[in-house]
Amino acid sequence: MSLAQDLNIPDDTWEDIVIPPTDLWSDEPPLESDLHRQQMDALITSLEWWWRNRNDFYVSGNLTIYYSEDQIKSRDFRGPDFFVVLGTERRPRKSWVVWGESGKYPNVIVEILSNSTADVDRGVKKQIYQDILRTPDYFWFHPVTLEFAGFHLVGGQYQPIEPNPQGWLWSQQLELYLGIHQRKLRFFTTEGQLLPIPEEVAIEVQRQAEEERQQKELAQATVEEERQQKELAQATAEEERQQKELAQARVEQLAAKLRELGIDPDA
Incomplete structure (x- = not known):
C-alpha cells in the first residue's frame, strides 16, 4: 500500500503535495565561549557514557530543530544548546527534523545562558518550547553567574521545579538530577552519584x-x-647449629685430652 493510500489522499491531490526535505543541515551560530562549549560537551558526553548500553535516545547540542515548513522559509531556526529525545534511534544526524522523526520533539532541553541570549532563552525560546515543542523538561544555566532554573510542563504550562536540599533540580524525563558541581551543570543519580565525563572516567581508571x-x-x-626474613632465620639457625657443633667438638677434644692424662672426664 502506498503512502497516499495510507493517508487516504486521492492520487490527483497527492501529486500536488510537496513533502518538505528531511535531510537538512543544522544552521546554528557558534557557541559564545569556551565555557559554553565545555558546558555543552559535559552534559552530552556524561549522558552518552551513562547510557552507553542504550540505543533508544538521541542527545546533541547547538543543533537546529526543524519543526515546521514556515520555519524553513523564514529561517527562524531554533537550536537548543543541549537536548535529548527519548524513544528514538541512536545515530548521528545533521539536524533534528521533526517530520522526519515520527513527529518526535525533545523531551529535555537545556539552554546555556549568556548576556546576549539570556532574555531570548527566558522568553521567546521558553514560549516555543512550551507551546510548540511541548518539551516536558526545560532548564537554563549561566556558566558565569551560575543562574540555574528548571521547569516541568504541567497542563500545557511550565511550572518551576523545586530544588532538593542540595539545590539540584529533578528531570522526570531523564530520571536524573541536574545540579551545579565545580561551577558546571552536571547530572546526578537519585543516590547522589555524579555522572562522570569521559575525562573523569579515564582519570579514575588511571587512578x-x-x-x-x-x-x-x-x-x-x-x-x-x-x-629475606626466612633466609635470615635459616642462616641464623645454621649458624647456631654450627656453633653448637663447634662447642660439642671442643668438649670432645677436651675429654680426649683428659683421657690421655688418665683422667676420667665423666668423674
Whole structure:
C-alpha cells in the first residue's frame, strides 16, 4: 500500500503535495565561549557514557530543530544548546527534523545562558518550547553567574521545579538530577552519584590502575621481605647449629685430652 493510500489522499491531490526535505543541515551560530562549549560537551558526553548500553535516545547540542515548513522559509531556526529525545534511534544526524522523526520533539532541553541570549532563552525560546515543542523538561544555566532554573510542563504550562536540599533540580524525563558541581551543570543519580565525563572516567581508571600497581608492588615487597626474613632465620639457625657443633667438638677434644692424662672426664 502506498503512502497516499495510507493517508487516504486521492492520487490527483497527492501529486500536488510537496513533502518538505528531511535531510537538512543544522544552521546554528557558534557557541559564545569556551565555557559554553565545555558546558555543552559535559552534559552530552556524561549522558552518552551513562547510557552507553542504550540505543533508544538521541542527545546533541547547538543543533537546529526543524519543526515546521514556515520555519524553513523564514529561517527562524531554533537550536537548543543541549537536548535529548527519548524513544528514538541512536545515530548521528545533521539536524533534528521533526517530520522526519515520527513527529518526535525533545523531551529535555537545556539552554546555556549568556548576556546576549539570556532574555531570548527566558522568553521567546521558553514560549516555543512550551507551546510548540511541548518539551516536558526545560532548564537554563549561566556558566558565569551560575543562574540555574528548571521547569516541568504541567497542563500545557511550565511550572518551576523545586530544588532538593542540595539545590539540584529533578528531570522526570531523564530520571536524573541536574545540579551545579565545580561551577558546571552536571547530572546526578537519585543516590547522589555524579555522572562522570569521559575525562573523569579515564582519570579514575588511571587512578585505580596506579593503586593496583602500588598494591601489587607492596605485595611483592612484602613477599620479598618475608623471603629475606626466612633466609635470615635459616642462616641464623645454621649458624647456631654450627656453633653448637663447634662447642660439642671442643668438649670432645677436651675429654680426649683428659683421657690421655688418665683422667676420667665423666668423674
